[in-house]
Amino acid sequence: MLQGPSDTLTLILAGGKGERLYPLTKTRTKPAVPFGGVYRIIDFPLSNCLHSGCERIFVLVQHLSAPLIRHLWRGWNVFHRPGRGNLEVIPPQHKLADLWYRGTADAIFHNLDLLQGLRPRNVMILSGDHVYRMNYRRFLAAHEESGAHVTLAGVKVPLEEGNRFGLLENDPTGWITAFREKPEDPAPLPGDPDHCMASMGIYIFQTETLVKSLTKDARNPSSSHDFGKDILPALLDEGARLLAYDFSGNEEVPYWRDIGTVDAYYRASMDLLKDPSPLNLWDPEWPFLCHPDSSLPPRIGEGTECRSDILSPGVRLEKCAVTGSVLGPGVFVGPGARVEDSILLQDVRVGPGAVLRRCIVDAGVRIPQGAAIGLDPEKDKRLFTLSPSGLTLVPTGLPSEEGFSETLI
Amino acid sequence: MARILIVDDEKNQRLLYREDFEEQGYEVRTAENGLEALRLVDEFLPHLVVLDISMPGMDGMEALSGILARYPDLPVVLHTAYSSYRDNFMSWSAHAYVVKSSDREELFSTVRRLLDEQAAKKNQAGTKPAEVGE
Numbered sequence: 194m195l196q197g198p199s200d201t202l203t204l205i206l207a208g209g210k211g212e213r214l215y216p217l218t219k220t221r222t223k224p225a226v227p228f229g230g231v232y233r234i235i236d237f238p239l240s241n242c243l244h245s246g247c248e249r250i251f252v253l254v255q256h257l258s259a260p261l262i263r264h265l266w267r268g269w270n271v272f273h274r275p276g277r278g279n280l281e282v283i284p285p286q287h288k289l290a291d292l293w294y295r296g297t298a299d300a301i302f303h304n305l306d307l308l309q310g311l312r313p314r315n316v317m318i319l320s321g322d323h324v325y326r327m328n329y330r331r332f333l334a335a336h337e338e339s340g341a342h343v344t345l346a347g348v349k350v351p352l353e354e355g356n357r358f359g360l361l362e363n364d365p366t367g368w369i370t371a372f373r374e375k376p377e378d379p380a381p382l383p384g385d386p387d388h389c390m391a392s393m394g395i396y397i398f399q400t401e402t403l404v405k406s407l408t409k410d411a412r413n414p415s416s417s418h419d420f421g422k423d424i425l426p427a428l429l430d431e432g433a434r435l436l437a438y439d440f441s442g443n444e445e446v447p448y449w450r451d452i453g454t455v456d457a458y459y460r461a462s463m464d465l466l467k468d469p470s471p472l473n474l475w476d477p478e479w480p481f482l483c484h485p486d487s488s489l490p491p492r493i494g495e496g497t498e499c500r501s502d503i504l505s506p507g508v509r510l511e512k513c514a515v516t517g518s519v520l521g522p523g524v525f526v527g528p529g530a531r532v533e534d535s536i537l538l539q540d541v542r543v544g545p546g547a548v549l550r551r552c553i554v555d556a557g558v559r560i561p562q563g564a565a566i567g568l569d570p571e572k573d574k575r576l577f578t579l580s581p582s583g584l585t586l587v588p589t590g591l592p593s594e595e596g597f598s599e600t601l602i
Numbered sequence: 603m604a605r606i607l608i609v610d611d612e613k614n615q616r617l618l619y620r621e622d623f624e625e626q627g628y629e630v631r632t633a634e635n636g637l638e639a640l641r642l643v644d645e646f647l648p649h650l651v652v653l654d655i656s657m658p659g660m661d662g663m664e665a666l667s668g669i670l671a672r673y674p675d676l677p678v679v680l681h682t683a684y685s686s687y688r689d690n691f692m693s694w695s696a697h698a699y700v701v702k703s704s705d706r707e708e709l710f711s712t713v714r715r716l717l718d719e720q721a722a723k724k725n726q727a728g729t730k731p732a733e734v735g736e
Binding site for chain 1: 667668670671674675690691692694695697
């Protein structure tokens with residue numbers, strides 16, 4: 194008989210520092226970064242868990258975790274059902290030593306006692322910083338039916354982009370034959386010369402396999418204690434059965450994005466504005482849950498031009514132009530202001546006559562009256578970080594003095 | 603000469619194993635609990651630790667964690683009167699698990715095997731300097 198999600202423990206790795214997402218990760222861990230107006234990135238894997246019946250969840254946090262913990266506490270009590278499910282946040286406890294987690298595998302090794310108590314049949318390992326829709330029931334069923342020691346989710350990517358990912362190579366029946374980390378010459382999928390299979394960093398382990406490989410890895414001083422680099426290649430070398438699960442072929446919406454960099458964050462945000470959007474946030478069969486920081490209605494005042502935007506609760510637009518942008522809860526844009534192709538996180542205020550183009554503005558920032566950001570890269574560079582693709586990143590903590598405001602105009 | 607650290611809360615057991623291993627040509631030190639063991643691991647720099655689990659104060663499982671954090675490849679043989687600790691996932695981190703018995707041959711052969719493996723690993727590393735530190 195197949196075992197269902199109820200016999201599977203889900204561990205969500207949510208400790209990432211997210212240095213390449215800076216300054217969005219200046220004050221919060223990557224999974225807590227706001228996305229799509231009302232969401233935090235972790236809402237996507239958590240919503241998938243909820244719809245897939247995976248209701249025993251531990252979220253392993255580490256750096257800058259307070260905003261994430263607050264979000265989970267306020268927004269995600271839906272799993273608290275005695276006897277059925279639970280979501281618990283596990284901070285680093287330094288039980289083993291005075292060490293922070295040294296890698297994804299180390300994070301779980303430090304928390305072996307969580308597995309000890311529950312003795313689940315399988316452990317599903319997810320990352321808290323991916324935006325995607327995935328039915329984990331199918332993933333689990335494929336794992337159980339195959340008898341694999343580990344099942345890894347893989348997504349098809351164009352062959353020419355294969356050098357950006359950890360790639361899975363498998364035989365025609367799905368058994369993995371090799372891992373290659375960012376190879377210069379990616380091997381195409383069997384029967385599909387234009388694509389290769391990238392590991393999504395999403396795994397289901399038989400519990401015993403997981404514990405054996407983690408404890409063995411812990412004894413290896415040259416290991417970086419990482420699933421992709423150490424644990425899985427070692428298992429393959431030892432002859433373990435590793436199955437590739439074709440996410441792209443099993444999902445109606447094969448959309449998956451690793452929000453690793455500011456540019457990736459921006460591109461995924463802009464995907465939401467496409468018509469049709471590759472990730473449908475409005476599908477009643479698979480809603481993504483969130484806890485917006487405002488419950489006020491959005492208001493679009495008279496004389497406002499508003500086109501191809503996502504607007505969150507509490508947004509107020511007054512006689513301004515906002516196009517191609519994602520606005521978080523409580524954002525205010527004043528008269529005469531223009532916001533183009535930008536992302537404004539919650540409670541940003543754009544003063545009258547200000548212009549923003551291709552900007553990401555962090556929560557609570559006040560953009561002074563008449564300021565122009567994103568129009569002159571040379572000027573922006575002196576005050577802000579520019580992303581590789583030329584986005585202007587406006588962080589929290591800007592001075593509010595008059596003199597500073599003038600430098601923005 | 604290989605150095606072995608024996609950790610056991612029972613004095614008679616410590617004496618017994620010390621004699622046994624010294625007869626086999628090892629240099630031996632003993633500790634009576636986990637805390638003392640961690641101190642001696644730093645001071646004596648053993649090649650192998652024989653570690654009892656159930657001890658007053660810091661027990662063997664906790665000491666094992668401390669050893670792993672500092673000397674991950676130092677072989678540890680969990681040596682206990684109980685087989686039930688095998689259910690504890692942390693015990694899987696040890697290089698071996700031997701249930702105490704009046705016939706001590708299993709312990710001796712396990713220790714020999716692990717020390718041989720360790721020596722072989724070191725030799726391998728020595729002959730291939732390019733791999734050291736990888």
